[in-house]
Amino acid sequence: MDIKKKIDQAKDAVEDLKDRAEEWADRVEDRIDGVRASMDKDSDGVPDAVQGLASKAKTFFAQAKDKAEELADRAEDKIEQIKVDAGKAVQSARSRLDSPDKDDKKA
Numbered sequence: 001m002d003i004k005k006k007i008d009q010a011k012d013a014v015e016d017l018k019d020r021a022e023e024w025a026d027r028v029e030d031r032i033d034g035v036r037a038s039m040d041k042d043s044d045g046v047p048d049a050v051q052g053l054a055s056k057a058k059t060f061f062a063q064a065k066d067k068a069e070e071l072a073d074r075a076e077d078k079i080e081q082i083k084v085d086a087g088k089a090v091q092s093a094r095s096r097l098d099s100p101d102k103d104d105k106k107a
Contacts, residue, residue: 039047 037043039049041048
């Protein structure tokens with residue numbers, strides 16, 4: 001009957017080990033829940049740090065878009081000014097070509 005006693009002891013040890021494993025699993029789950037809660041204080045399922053980064057990204061995107069539009073407007077203004085200056089240069093060149101040369105009058 002010594003074997004039966006050892007088997008019962010082994011069963012008890014296994015049962016004890018199972019209970020301890022379940023306790024550890026509960027502790028780990030509680031810690032995980034605590035970490036999740038600390039990362040997502042508003043409990044919307046998205047960690048607050050990710051929400052903050054998304055918000056910053058939207059802000060930077062809006063600023064970049066505004067800057068790009070400003071630069072595009074400035075570029076358009078510059079192109080218009082270049083067209084005006086080029087028109088003036090063409091007009092000046094045409095008037096020089098059409099006018100008699102001063103050296104021709106002297107000769």
